[in-house]
Amino acid sequence: MADLVKLTINGESVEVPVGTTILEASKKVNIDIPTLCFLKEINEIGDCRMCIVEVEGRRGFATSCIQKVEEGMCVHTNTEKVIEARKTVLDLILSNHDRECLTCVRNRKL
DSSP states (O other): OOOEEEEEETTEEEEEETTOBHHHHHHHTTOOOOOSSOBTTTBOOOOSOTTEEEETTOSSOEETTTOBOOTTOEEESSOHHHHHHHHHHHHHHHHTOOOOTTTOTTOOOO
């Protein structure tokens, strides 16, 4: 049996296998974290920064799609600081975007 890690996300206790990301652990307790660039097993690089969260005892934000959980970790996904930072990130992404999403070649229907 795999080793398990216990942590808290938004006050919810969760136990997940070692190597699990914060994003994956949050899904286990039905906590949604927004993502843009994350595609499991295709694009797990944390570039867009939309999935940032606060981890108690750490400076700055953690990128939940690539940050592995640690024993006793206490994560906050929806604080005022996190929400404001996500808004800023999205503003920066959109400031350098042509907003032609419906006709963009990257908008492929699979």
